[in-house]
Amino acid sequence: MMKITAGLGSIEDYPLYVQAGADEVFAGYVPYSWNLRYGNVYPLNRREVLYYNVSIGTKEDIAILYEMYKELNVPVTFAFNALYYTQEQYKIIDGYISDIRNIGFDDFIIADIGLIAYMYEKDRQLYDRINVHLSGECMEYNTKALELVSKYNIRRYIFHRKNTFSQMRECIDYVKKYNKNAEFEAFLMNEKCHYNGSYCNSLHCDELAHLCMIPYETGNYDNSNSISAGRKAKEYISCIDEDSTKPEAAESDDREAGYIEDEDVSKDIDMLEDVDMSKDVDILEDVDMSEDEYVPGMSGCGLCAAKTLDEIGITNLKVVGRGAHVECMLKDIETVRKTLDILDSMSLDGDEYNEGDNTIYRQRIIDELFDGRCSGNCYYIT
């Protein structure tokens, strides 16, 4: 059975996460000494803010967290997943990891291959005592890249948000040949970024919006007439599955619709994954964003894909949300727990599913978790 790993912003939320059904939590550690020296100009992890409770700030709090862990037994992983650090920062982070390991936590998410190489070469004694989770912020996942990192005894591989099922499956099958104990994590809920974390070099600070969230318009490359008689962009969808009812495109502030030159490229469109724009799900639009109107996965949802993720070998499902409202996170964890319960009820004695279960599974998710309506903000369009 897959496990739920949820993002923890403050240690006081840990017991609540456990109660909600989290099997594991991940947290950041950003002590005052780091903020004093580097602030969020050089962030220690991907939560590059000062004005939110997104990371644990003291060793004392980590020690308290360990007391909680001793009783509640839900493991904690610490994220040092900035895309890169400098040489002097490697030494400092090595010290932080050592402190956390000495308190009692072993698992760390790292995205900088240089940091992994540094610890592996320069502090092997510590490296051998910890478990490294390779962040999806590190790289594109393919079997050749996995060969490059194979010598580092990675415990868990965290796929990035854009990996397809077939890519994940091939990578998992490859790794399992030499490391049967390896774990594999995939994103499941929230914060479905439009761009790859690994290739996102822009600021994510308090004072500025994410660069990808700057208002934009879909416009023309040049001023030639690109709205000549041609197929509507939506017609590309109809080529894939003419029978399905496609959701209407969201309201757009485009000055022009996405009209494309009249060229029949429909036959050439070759998807890596089959696209099934759900027939039966009513996609929510203009959703009331008030806290009372909780909809699972409004900012990103992969619940319909959980069965496939299980089948391809994913062991851990990530619920993103360090710094999010704890009430929403608890509901997300409970929702994912219900998802896993549905899966559990469908699998025969924990073994493989029957053929044809995909449709049944999706229908149950829609009916039991979404009451027939979902966010439509799909992590994995299936």
Place this chain on the structure above:
Amino acid sequence: MNEIYELLPESMLNCVVNGRELRVVRISDSELTIRMTKEHSDSIIKYSGDNTSPLFVIINIYDYYAGRYDSIIVKKTSYKSICHRKYYDEVTLEYLDEDNIIDTKLTAAVNHYWRYIMLKSEDYDNTFSKYMCNYPEDKDYEYPEDFVSQREKICAGYDFNKVFNNIESEIDKKKYAIKISNYLLYDSFLTMNIKDYIVKYFKDAGVSLTKDNYNKINGVYIGNSFCPNLFPDDDMLIKMINKAHDNNLDITVECSYMRQDDIDRYIKLFDKLITWCNENSVYIRIVVNDYGMLYMLNDDRYREYFIISLGVLINKYRKDPRMKYKNRLTDKDMYNVKNAMSNEDYLNLMREYKVSECEYESNPIRYDMPLKMALTIPFYQTNTSGNCPLYAKLVNGERGRQKAVINCGRLCEKKVFLYPLHLNMVGRYNSIFAFNENVIDDVEYYRYYNFYKDYDSDKNCITKDCIAKNCITNDYITKDYITKECSGINMSEDKREADSNRISRIVFDFL
């Protein structure tokens, strides 16, 4: 301060008690409650009433506008009470805020913080940025008409001839290349006369060079670092490198990240390229943007003919057109900034995979790049998506409804994402790019890179030791190759001095 503040973000407010950093649970103008393990709270209790071992308490309050912490030694602190929670203790201390320093600082910090929270939660635009850092959010709704006219207007404001002048005033033997990174450019390259093509390449971007400078273009980059769908098919690629070779152009093949399904394709392609190199007795440069591809190319078959340059997708550095608004960013943070490439361990790892050069883009911060580098101007990438957001927007109606697509119809030939004019940004292909203005006519920019001598000989890949390690004792570079002029490795101490400048190529990329 008549308020009691609870659980303010730890980055905003924390305290140190007898050397131990602690979370502030609650603070008022006379009391401070901190969270401690049960084991450590005893050490605080025992100090109560003991004048020989007083509590030494420092409160650190973040001053956003100053971009620093105010550390205040809290006077006359004494233990007041303890509350035993299930997993920890909350210890309350009384203190005396002489001169109301803590009150003043904390009230200001909290007021700023609350205003920020209200703006962030109530507004859907960037009003909070205006409040925080004077970001001109009112300009966020002025867009260009289209990308080509935007690019022309930007580029027309600069004299790109100065780039050549700046380089040549500082460095000898510079190479200049152009990037051919999409099928429209591939088609024109194959059909046009090279000289005419180069002139058109710049003119289409609104750039006019002198005849001498056009003639200095002596290299081409073929391929696309960001989108695998824009990499030319094999036949087209071979035709282009043939044409480049016939016209004595330095050849660089630029590859993007490598999807799992593309592994076999690239294996076959690289075999074809080796055959071509062997037949033509030429080496080519491969820009690698994928660790898997790096691993793949670490093979004897490839070493004789390929120079490996680390692409920007795996030579990561912070870049954003709004850097000037970033709080706490000082001049020190804009120059001589390190990234992973300055790390001995990362560099050694790259050397293990025979990386001898790196790709770098001009951007608002000047990073220290210890390897020979190709400097791409004037656009730099900020974000890239593995699943094209432009395709998602046009086909599915929403930028976030993305899926992996092979034959995408190359909608980017007609469409882009247009961003606010004042940011000089564009959503091109599957990426976001921004224009860096200070690279055009700022001679200091080039001087910075070419006379920066903070080398440590152990880390410098062009020292004799590195040469011995990477180039002579291995078969990576053949003896014949060593004598050839190359842009990567220097073979003697004399040459090392002369080539201590970093920039080996200027690469023009107008998207």
